[in-house]
Amino acid sequence: AQSVAQPEDQVNVAEGNPLTVKCTYSVSGNPYLFWYVQYPNRGLQFLLKYITGDNLVKGSYGFEAEFNKSQTSFHLKKPSALVSDSALYFCAVRDMGTGRRALTFGSGTRLQVQP
Amino acid sequence: DGGITQSPKYLFRKEGQNVTLSCEQNLNHDAMYWYRQDPGQGLRLIYYSQIVNDFQKGDIAEGYSVSREKKESFPLTVTSAQKNPTAFYLCASSRQERNQPQHFGDGTRLSIL
Numbered sequence: 001a002q003s004v005a006q007p008e009d010q011v012n013v014a015e016g017n018p019l020t021v022k023c024t025y026s027v028s029g030n031p032y033l034f035w036y037v038q039y040p041n042r043g044l045q046f047l048l049k050y051i052t053g054d055n056l057v058k059g060s061y062g063f064e065a066e067f068n069k070s071q072t073s074f075h076l077k078k079p080s081a082l083v084s085d086s087a088l089y090f091c092a093v094r095d096m097g098t099g100r101r102a103l104t105f106g107s108g109t110r111l112q113v114q115p
Numbered sequence: 116d117g118g119i120t121q122s123p124k125y126l127f128r129k130e131g132q133n134v135t136l137s138c139e140q141n142l143n144h145d146a147m148y149w150y151r152q153d154p155g156q157g158l159r160l161i162y163y164s165q166i167v168n169d170f171q172k173g174d175i176a177e178g179y180s181v182s183r184e185k186k187e188s189f190p191l192t193v194t195s196a197q198k199n200p201t202a203f204y205l206c207a208s209s210r211q212e213r214n215q216p217q218h219f220g221d222g223t224r225l226s227i228l
Contacts, residue, residue, distance in 0.1 A: 032213055034216055034217075041221075041224070042221050042222070043119075043205055043207075043222050044158075044205070044207075045219070046216045046217075046218065049214070051214045090157065090158070094213055096213060096214075100163075101163070101165065101209075101213060102160050102163045102173065102217075103217055107156060107157040108155075108157050
């Protein structure tokens with residue numbers, strides 16, 4: 001079975017400050033990990049993914065994520081937050097080997113960036 | 116432009132009525148998925164399909180049905196057996212490889228009259 005936990009329902013940060021959105025995962029084998037962003041009444045937009053290799057993954061709009069196998073975490077980060085980054089963020093996982101192919105999503109974290 | 120089109124954007128269902136949500140993709144993806152989104156619960160998988168004429172139940176398939184007669188199309192029917200259908204429904208597609216992301220449509224919001 002595969003699962004994802006996003007421990008914070010909401011993260012508040014001031015514009016220009018660094019932001020972190022937390023994600024931990026559980027899979028039976030090795031993971032493929034993904035981050036998505038959702039704006040109101042829209043679908044999910046893909047931000048970045050971890051497959052193998054470098055633990056720091058860079059994605060769209062200046063976002064990056066750090067894979068930590070020992071802590072089973074894949075936290076989303078950005079050095080300097082923008083008001084326009086305010087949205088709902090989802091972490092997702094898929095087992096590399098067996099198991100179902102559909103992504104399993106966390107419950108989402110709402111990011112609020114204050115001007 | 117390639118993408119996923121969901122229609123309608125808003126849909127209302129009467130008691131005892133079946134309704135069908137449309138999902139069409141022109142990305143040439145083999146796999147397609149339906150998710151339900153409720154506030155505070157993230158996305159829950161309803162059905163998915165890896166190839167034409169084949170599909171599997173997800174975590175919350177009861178009260179829903181699907182078909183996959185064409186590669187481009189994966190319609191979802193919300194039947195009268197689904198007692199709490201009010202939600203935001205998202206369709207997605209992807210290539211077969213496990214390291215590929217899923218791409219999403221802009222959703223259909225279903226409400227009860």
